[in-house]
Amino acid sequence: MSATPLAAPNPFFPISLRLQGARVLLVGGGEVAARKVRLLLRAAPIIEIVARELNEELAALAAQGRVQFLGAAFEPAQIVGCRLVIAATDDRALNRQVAAAADAANIPVNVVDDPAPSSFITPAIIDRAPLQVAISSGGAAPVLARRLRERIEAMLPAQLGQLAGFLQRQRARVADRLPTSERRALWERFLDGPGAERLLRGDEAGGDAELQRLLDGAAPGGEVFLVGAGPGDPDLLTFRALRLMQQADVVLYDRLLPTAILDLVRRDAERIFVGKRRSQHAVPQDEINAELVRLARAGKRVLRLKGGDPFIFGRGGEEIETLAAAGIAFQVVPGITAASGCAAYAGIPLTHRDYAQACIFVTGHARADGKLALNWPLLAQRGQTVVIYMGLGTLPQLCAEFTAQGLPADWPAALIEEGTSSAQRVISGTLADLPAKVAAAEVRGASLVIVGEVVRLREKLDWFARHASTQLSERPLAG
Ligand SMILES: C[S@@+](CC[C@H](N)C(=O)[O-])C[C@H]1O[C@@H](n2cnc3c(N)ncnc32)[C@H](O)[C@@H]1O
Structure with missing residues (x-):
């Protein structure tokens, strides 16, 4: 049996360096140097550049006084008093000369893409200022580090920095009210509850009110997340939908939701099925509305998960009207509606310059008398696409009506x-043979x-069928 080689010790120690107001020398004036400058500028140092030539971006920054151009020739004296030195030219010998001079002066130096002469390397960064996530492979696998960054980037809400900034500003307020031993538990309750979620969607006043509730000793308030889960493929969920699905205490869901999506809801969340099973009736809408209110009043984070988009033939509007009337906090997360999802995966653009401008x-749901209550003169027009939800049962009637209203049978x-x-x-x-x-x-x-005429484009644009078997998991219906 061969022994697994031990991982080599990582010779780099991660620290965060204060650069504000400090001098940084950058040798190099091309795209690589410009990339470093973009990152450095966030920490507000005094950036001095030595380069044979400045590219357009750096020249503009120099003209605005945001960096200082020292000239073309590198001289070791330029290093004196700097907090960092970066060599980013395409001249390997010059880069190494810069590194040797910085080392001799005990000033940290980085040679871009050349870890051997570097005394520091820069990690891949996710910036949610004041929060930063830095990933480093110690120079061993920078592409892997960047891949990890992309994954983590996708998981971190865009407003995380605002949340961190709020917490920073409230530290004194909490310290005034609570002894040290109780502060940590309060922050944990806040971060797990609706306060943090409100800040993540930019509602500072709501976050503030929630913090006050906790400081006053109240239980966290309940909230409803009305979330669109898209048309079926779990990859079509939004980041926000996924985040809220993973926070919910209880989920109310309908029949059309695939188990692959329900599996992404927080594992220990209570599940309540409210959809219609074959030959059975759905839970009446007013009972669903009342249940949402009851659960939120009990302090729960309630996920109302709906197929597609909650505001498109989803009765989402009615549900939140009840919540608004009851004074329950809620938020709505749009989803990809069946029309967009199905059209995209079928290779049918819903609009097209040549065929459909609307x-x-x-x-297509029939009224109790079996009739379709639709505005036929508006629908049976050329130059537009009509998408019919719930039209399977009435398809013969629909197609007959389109032709009766003037569209050709071969439409x-x-x-x-x-x-x-x-x-x-x-x-x-x-319309004649469908x-x-x-x-x-x-x-x-x-x-x-x-x-509509856009349907013809499918012959050329169909892409999904060829990939379906390898790209997607099965979609058994839940409930
Ligand atoms: C009650 S409506 C809900 C629509 C949903 N809120 C949306 O935005 O897609 C349900 C109807 O949407 C359509 N639908 C939803 N998902 C679909 C899918 N994956 N494929 C085809 N049609 C779908 C069907 O017409 C179905 O009867």
């Missing part, structure tokens, strides 16, 4: 079943109908 979303139309999932099927045809094709295909899943 796009209309309608529901293109398509039905997309289980769009964006590995089970996606697209049936395209015309209903029969759909009946023959025994379509049963969630389906969207697209009517």
Whole structure:
């Protein structure tokens, strides 16, 4: 059995260096040097540059007085009094000469892309000022470090810096009210509760009020997150949706949500199914609304997770009207609606300069009398695309009406079943033949109908079917 080699010790020790007002010498005037300057400027040092030539960006910064150009020739005397030295020329010998001079003066030096003569290296940085995340592989694998940075970057909310700044400003207020032994528990309650979430969406007053509640000894207030989960593919969730899904204490969800999405909700969150199962009735809307209010009043963070976008044929508006009337805090996270998701994955652009200058979303749900309450003169027009949600059951009636209103029988139309999932099927045809094709295909899943000349583009633009089997997980229906 071969022994795993021990990892070599990392010769670099991470520190954060105060550079504000300190002198930094940069030797080099090209793109690499400019990249360093962009990063350095955030820490507000005095940047002095030695270079044969300055590129456009550096020349502009010099003209604005934001960096100082010392001239073309490097001289060791330029290093005296600097806190850092960076060599970023494409002349390896010159870079090494700069490094040797800085080393001799005991001033930290970095040679870009050359760790051997460098006494410091710069990590990959995620900046959420005042918060910073730095990742370093000790010079061993900078590309790996950058990849990690991209992943972590995606996980950290854009407003994290504002949250950190708020916490910094409130330290004295909390210190005035609480002994040291109780402060940490308070901050943890705050960060786990709705206060932090409010700050992350830019609501400083809301965050402040929540902190005050905790200081007054109250339990954290409840909140409802009305979140759009997109049309099926979990990769189409937004960062914010995912973040809130991972914070919820309880989730109320509908039938169309795939288990792959529900699996991303915080593991120990209570799950309440409120959708309609075949041959059963859905939980009535007013009961769902009342349940949201009850749970939030009990101090829970309630996730109301909906397929697609909550404000498009999702009754999300009604749910938050009740919350607003009851004075419950809520936020709405948009999702990719079925029309955008299905059209993209079917290779059907919803608008196109040559074929459709407008796009209309309608529901094909019939009224109690079996009739479709739609504005037909508006819908049966050329130069536009009509997307019909919930139109599977009324498809023959819909297609007949479009032709009765003046569109030709060979007008293109398509039905997309289980769009964006590995089970996606697209049936395209015309107003005349689509209903029969759909009946023959025994379509049963969630389906969207697209009517308009853009459907023809699918022949050229279909991309998803070729990748579906390798790219997507299965999409069994939950509930
Ligand atoms: C009650 S509506 C909800 C729409 C949702 N709020 C949205 O923005 O997509 C449900 C209808 O959306 C359509 N739908 C949702 N997801 C779909 C999918 N993955 N593929 C095809 N149609 C879908 C179907 O017409 C389905 O009957």
